[in-house]
Amino acid sequence: MAMTRVLVLHSVSLMRSALAALLKTEGSFEVSSAGWRSARRYVGALRPDVCVVDLDCPGTAALLEGGERDGEACPVPRAGLLVLASAGRPGALRRAFEARALGFVDKHGSPQRLVRGITKVAAGERFVDESLAFGFLEASRMPLTARELSVLARAAEGESIAEIARGLHLSNGTVRNYMASATRKVGARNRIDAIRITQGAGWV
Missing domain, CATH: 1.10.10.10 (Winged helix-like DNA-binding domain superfamily/Winged helix DNA-binding domain)
Structure with a gap:
């Protein structure tokens, strides 16, 4: 069985290591992890099938918007983008959707949901946790110009x-x-x- 290459991008070393360790035991994944500064290098070298990003991380906005982070351009990787999200942050959900993320997993959900999301995104399919539906509804109602x-x-x-x-x-x-x-x-x-x-x- 072909392994799915997964790259976990997180600003906190302990969190990205924990996520990577979890995914290594949960599915047929070849898992790597990196911080923001080395994101571009890792994406280029590993060519992951799926990039997992926590929307609550400092620096995520720059990643999604293709902006600058620490003086270096950090665009959305050329890989299936899966975000860990919360329904209570509709603005972040909207930015991820506009950045063409395929997967939206509730960060308060089960590891099995994350594994399923990665599998779907790796196959080029959209995956959205039902628990995030309210957040998406709120995102569509954003009142500010x-x-x-x-x-x-x-x-x-x-x-x-x-x-x-x-x-x-x-x-x-x-x-x-x-x-x-x-x-x-x-x-x-x-x-x-x-x-x-x-x-x-x-x-x-």
Whole structure:
């Protein structure tokens, strides 16, 4: 039987080692693991059939969006992408879907579900845990515009109204209007509360 090549990408060494050890005992997998800095090298050398990524890891957004991580481009690997996700973070689910992930496994589920997901993705089939259905429903209802999200994301990084305005080539008043609109749409009390809500949902 041909072995399925699996690469586990995780920012925490202990977690990626534990996942790799689990998968080695659960299925007919040839398993490797790597951190973000060595992701590109491992993908190129191993040519995995499936890449397993935890959506809650710092750095996952850069991976999914093809952005920069520690000065090095880190695009989505050319392999079946399977993400470990939580229903309570619909924004992260949406980003993974837009990055053409094939597998969506509830990180609070059983090892058997992960094994089944990897097997399906390796065969080029989509796999979605039923428990993530609510998260996908919420993702489709995302109330904020791209501009409102970008303003909140910059605010979450600690930028002032003036800095956000300069960065986005907007007036201070327009930034305040976007901030007020986003705060109202997510049912927040103020800007800080809006950032907390959107970060908790994985939107920023």
